[in-house]
Amino acid sequence: MASISTPFPISLHPKTVRSKPLKFRVLTRPIKASGSETPDLTVATRTGSKDLPIRNIPGNYGLPIVGPIKDRWDYFYDQGAEEFFKSRIRKYNSTVYRVNMPPGAFIAENPQVVALLDGKSFPVLFDVDKVEKKDLFTGTYMPSTELTGGYRILSYLDPSEPKHEKLKNLLFFLLKSSRNRIFPEFQATYSELFDSLEKELSLKGKADFGGSSDGTAFNFLARAFYGTNPADTKLKADAPGLITKWVLFNLHPLLSIGLPRVIEEPLIHTFSLPPALVKSDYQRLYEFFLESAGDILVEADKLGISREEATHNLLFATCFNTWGGMKILFPNMVKRIGRAGHQVHNRLAEEIRSVIKSNGGELTMGAIEKMELTKSVVYECLRFEPPVTAQYGRAKKDLVIESHDAAFKVKAGEMLYGYQPLATRDPKIFDRADEFVPERFVGEEGEKLLRHVLWSNGPETETPTVGNKQCAGKDFVVLVARLFVIEIFRRYDSFDIEVGTSPLGSSVNFSSLRKASF
Numbered sequence: 001m002a003s004i005s006t007p008f009p010i011s012l013h014p015k016t017v018r019s020k021p022l023k024f025r026v027l028t029r030p031i032k033a034s035g036s037e038t039p040d041l042t043v044a045t046r047t048g049s050k051d052l053p054i055r056n057i058p059g060n061y062g063l064p065i066v067g068p069i070k071d072r073w074d075y076f077y078d079q080g081a082e083e084f085f086k087s088r089i090r091k092y093n094s095t096v097y098r099v100n101m102p103p104g105a106f107i108a109e110n111p112q113v114v115a116l117l118d119g120k121s122f123p124v125l126f127d128v129d130k131v132e133k134k135d136l137f138t139g140t141y142m143p144s145t146e147l148t149g150g151y152r153i154l155s156y157l158d159p160s161e162p163k164h165e166k167l168k169n170l171l172f173f174l175l176k177s178s179r180n181r182i183f184p185e186f187q188a189t190y191s192e193l194f195d196s197l198e199k200e201l202s203l204k205g206k207a208d209f210g211g212s213s214d215g216t217a218f219n220f221l222a223r224a225f226y227g228t229n230p231a232d233t234k235l236k237a238d239a240p241g242l243i244t245k246w247v248l249f250n251l252h253p254l255l256s257i258g259l260p261r262v263i264e265e266p267l268i269h270t271f272s273l274p275p276a277l278v279k280s281d282y283q284r285l286y287e288f289f290l291e292s293a294g295d296i297l298v299e300a301d302k303l304g305i306s307r308e309e310a311t312h313n314l315l316f317a318t319c320f321n322t323w324g325g326m327k328i329l330f331p332n333m334v335k336r337i338g339r340a341g342h343q344v345h346n347r348l349a350e351e352i353r354s355v356i357k358s359n360g361g362e363l364t365m366g367a368i369e370k371m372e373l374t375k376s377v378v379y380e381c382l383r384f385e386p387p388v389t390a391q392y393g394r395a396k397k398d399l400v401i402e403s404h405d406a407a408f409k410v411k412a413g414e415m416l417y418g419y420q421p422l423a424t425r426d427p428k429i430f431d432r433a434d435e436f437v438p439e440r441f442v443g444e445e446g447e448k449l450l451r452h453v454l455w456s457n458g459p460e461t462e463t464p465t466v467g468n469k470q471c472a473g474k475d476f477v478v479l480v481a482r483l484f485v486i487e488i489f490r491r492y493d494s495f496d497i498e499v500g501t502s503p504l505g506s507s508v509n510f511s512s513l514r515k516a517s518f
Contacts, residue, residue, distance in 0.1 A: 052402055052405070052406050052407045053406055053407065054400070054406070054407050054408070054409065055094070055406040055407065055408060056408075057096060057097060057098055057114055057408045057409075057410070058092035058093075058094050058096075058097045058098070059088065059092055059097035059098035059099055059115075060098060061098060061099070061100055061111075061112045062100070065104075065105050067100055068100040068104030068105060068111045069104060069105070071084075071099060071100040071101070071102075071104070071111075072100070072102045072103065072104050072269065073261070075101075075102055076102065076256045076261075076264075076269070077256070077261050081389070081419070082419075082421065082422075085115065085117055085419050085422060086422075088115075089117060094403065094405070094406065095116070095117040095118035095121065095403045095404070095405075095422070096114065096115065096116055096117070096118075096121055096401065096403050096406070096408050097114070097115055098112065098113070098114055098115070099113060099115050100112060100113070101113050101115075101139060101140055101417055102253060102254060102269065103140070103141060103253030103254065103269050103270075104140075105270075106270060106271060107141045107253045107269075107270070107271065107272055108139075108140040108141035108253075109140075109141075110140060110415070111140050112415065113140065113392075113415045113416065113417035114401075114408075114410055114414055114415070114416050114417065115417050115418070115419065116401065116403075116416060116417065116418045116423075117418070117419055117422045117423065118403050118404055118422065118423060118426050118428070119423045119424065119426035119428070119429040119452055119454075120402055120403055120404050120426075120428075120429075121401050121402060121403045121418075122391070122418045122420070122423035122454065123454070123459070124393070124399070124401055124416065125391040125392070125393045125416060125418050126391075126454075126457060126458045126459070126468070126469070126470070128158070128159050128160075128467070128468055128469060129396070130393075130395065130396055130397070130399055131393025131394060131395060131396060131416060132158050132160075132393065132394045132395075132396050133157075133158045133159070133392075133393060133394075133469050134156070134157065134158040134161070134394075135152070135156050136156075136392040136393065136394065136415075137155040137156045137392075138250070138251065138254065139254070139390060139392050139417070140392070140415065141253060142156065143249070143250045143251075143272070144272065144275050146275035146276075146279075147246065147249060147250055147275045147278070147282065148312050148316060149282075149286065149308065149309075149311075149312040151309050151312050151313070153312065153313055153316045154167040154168060154171070154313055154316070154317070155316065155320075155321065159466070159467050159468060159469060163305075164466065165466040165467075166303045166304060166305050167305065167310075167313050168464075168466045168472055169303060169466060170296070170299060170300055170303055170305060170310060170313065170314075171313075171317055171472040171473070172472060173296065173299045174225055174296055174314070174317070175225070175473065175476055177295055177296065177299075178224050178225045178226075178227075181223065181224045181225075181227065182224050182476075182479070182480075183363070183483070185220055185223040185224040186220055186224070186480060186483045186487075187363075187483075187487065188223075189216050189219050189220040189223065190216060190220070190483075190484065190487045191487070192216070193212055193213065193216040194487070194488075194491055194513075196212055197209065197212060197510060197513065198513060200212075201510055201511075201512070201513060205511070206498065206509045206510060206511050207509060207510045207513075208508075208509050209330075209331060209334055209508045209509065209510060210327075210331050210502065210505075210506075210507055210508060213326075213327070213330055213331065214240040214244075214323075214327055215237060215239075215240050217323055217326040217327065217330070218230065218239045218240055218243070218319075218323055219231075221318055221322055221323060221326075222239075222288075222292065222318075225318060226289075226292040226293055226296070227292075228288075228291075228292040230288070233288060233291070233292070234284070234287070234288070235284060235285075235288045238284070239285065239288070239319075242281045242282075242284060242285055243285065243319045243320075243323060243324075245278055245281055246278050246281055246282055246285070246319070247319075247320060247324055247504075248273075249273050249275060249277070249278050250320070252268040252269075252272075252273055253268065253269055253272070254390075255268065255503045255504075256503065257503050258501075258503070285315055285319060286311060286312065286315055289311050289314050289315045289318070290307075290311045293310075293311060293314050296310070296314060297310055297311065317472075321471075321473075322473065324504070325387045325388070325477065326480070327504055327505060328387040328388075328504050328505035329381070329382075329387040329477070329481065329505075330481075330484060331502075331505050331506045331507070331508045332381065332385045332387070332505055332506050333378075333381045333481065333484065333485070334497060334506075334508045334510075335497065335499050335506045335508055336380075336381050336384060336385065336436050337377060337381070337485070337488075338495060338496065338497035338499075338508075339436070339497075339499075340377075340436060340438055342493075342494040344377075344438050345489070345492075345493065345494035345495070346493065346494065347373055347438075348373060348374060348377065348485065348489045349489040349492070349493055349494075349516065349518075350518075351371055351372070351373050351374060352371060352374060352485075352486050352489045352490060353489070353490065353516070353518070355367050355370050355371050356490070363486065368479075368482055368483075368486070371482070371486070372442050372443075373438065373439060373442060374482055374485050374486065375441065375482065376438060376439055376440060376441040376442045376446060377438045377485060378478060378481045378482050378485060379440070379441045379450065379453055379460065379478075380436060380437060380438060380440050380441065381481070382453055382455040382460075382478075382481070383424045383425070383430075383440070383452075383453045383455075384421075384424070384425065384436050385421065386420045386421060386424060386454070386455035387455060387505070388420065388455065388457075389419055389420050389421055390417065390418070390419065390420070391417070391418040391420060391457065392415065392416065392417055392418075393415075393416045394413065394414070394415050394416070395410050395411065395412050395413060395414050395415075395416060396412060397412045398410065398411055398412050401416075404428050420454060420455070423454060424452065424453065424454055424455070426452075429449075429452050430449065430452070441453075456470055456471040456474040456477070457469050457470050457471050458470035458471070458474070460474075490516070491513075491515065491516060492513050492514055492515060492516060493514045493515070493516055493517050493518075494512075494514050495510055495512055495513050495514065496510070496511045496512040497509065497510055497511060498511050
């Protein structure tokens with residue numbers, strides 16, 4: 001997961017799940033991304049060419065302290081995130097405006113941003129020639145480096161910083177070294193998960209997907225990336241709880257955990273929680289990665305990265321970015337596919353099983369590429385409900401940013417913010433933008449829309465490099481999401497769900513799992 005703005009590490013694809021050595025290649029889509037212009041004061045957009053009126057950026061920040069708190073209360077309690085942005089779009093008749101973003105005082109020095117809330121203005125946030133990404137991973141504040149061993153982790157580095165290239169190359173190596181384990185370990189761990197869910201369902205009448213899925217996701221990542229089964233280490237089954245607590249200490253200013261406002265505001269939105277309270281938990285995770293990442297740490301030596309710094313980065317990439325991303329993405333996928341209905345389920349089951357059967361009963365990358373509806377459903381999940389909603393960038397120079405209706409001058413040094421769900425559900429780009437359309441990306445015309453799928457901190461049609469901030473594991477995430485859908489519909493004709501809310505993603509229970517009948 002990202003992303004998660006970068007929840008996931010790298011992009012290599014096995015051809016088969018047989019035991020013989022596998023070859024990998026970076027997945028490239030048939031559609032090439034459009035370029036971006038780079039003048040000093042001109043249109044900072046990937047699509048704009050027509051003349052648009054220059055408009056002053058509407059909105060205001062209110063009085064010091066009072067304005068940011070009012071916006072924070074609207075965001076968390078009085079409106080909720082999506083209505084917070086939509087109400088101001090209606091008020092200002094603009095998808096670009098000024099607003100304060102949480103957390104504000106006394107955690108963030110300056111909460112003031114220019115919000116970009118459509119699919120045309122949003123992509124400037126990916127252009128590292130125009131925006132700086134230094135220390136902006138979590139937005140207008142940065143958690144203490146005491147939470148990451150005293151290091152600024154890759155996610156917080158701008159591509160211009162020397163260590164960015166080395167650390168991103170280390171993540172590329174991570175998946176390259178694990179290429180033969182991804183398919184078999186995914187099938188093994190998630191088969192165990194659904195076996196346990198079936199038992200829980202038979203005993204209780206429903207089965208909690210989220211809690212069980214968290215442990216499965218970490219077991220899969222540990223076994224696939226590092227060849228280590230956590231159950232055989234001192235960590236045992238404790239990782240999900242340790243990670244969740246540590247992530248909370250990183251992200252608490254941006255979360256609502258369901259407490260009354262009078263308790264939640266002073267507890268998690270006003271001051272940073274002391275890192276010392278999770279130091280021992282983090283140390284247990286650190287020791288697991290230090291002991292498990294042998295070959296990866298040898299590569300770190302070659303890249304000129306200390307083993308200590310490499311271990312902290314591997315921990316963050318695996319636990320925060322990837323595990324955290326899967327914790328959000330997989331329940332959201334179950335929710336969206338579950339709500340799509342039994343007819344869609346039957347179409348997916350028929351496609352998946354028929355392709356595998358025609359491939360001699362084997363699941364290979366070639367077979368997965370033939371599953372057009374399955375691929376489209378994964379992309380539609382990522383479009384409709386991206387696992388990471390926020391993107392930030394600081395303007396490196398004076399810019400003119402275009403929305404669909406107007407152009408806006410932004411000064412160098414101003415903070416830009418994008419709420420991704422509004423950009424990827426832009427009705428001027430997508431037909432039936434607020435509907436989940438399973439077959440949206442099927443066929444040539446569907447694939448052309450992939451450039452507007454932005455979950456990975458970049459368009460789906462572009463490729464992560466050491467020179468950009470696109471999620472290093474963009475293709476890996478798409479792969480495991482497809483494997484997840486395939487695992488469900490190899491086993492079941494359809495399923496029913498009950499959905500609740502969670503501080504991170506959705507809370508999902510299975511209320512039925514109908515086993516495969518054909």
